[in-house]
Amino acid sequence: MADAPRVTGPASYFPSIEKTYGRPVDEWLALVDARPTEPHGATVAWLKSEHGLGHGHANALVAYARGRRDS
DSSP states (O other): OOOOOOOOGGGGGHHHHHHHHOSOHHHHHHHHHTOTTSOHHHHHHHHHHHHOOOHHHHHHHHHHHHHHHHO
């Protein structure tokens, strides 16, 4: 039996984000999507200061959401 494809990039953080912060990734992505004109770094800083996310988790969420939106 073949192994499932390995998740890479920002989405590789999603299981840890859900486990650490107790909210589904879709909720975090909705928060990011609600700030469409804000620069990437400002949204990362907001997730860190207002929601207590670590930098890597916040950055992964914003990168994924913006990449999905812009593709």
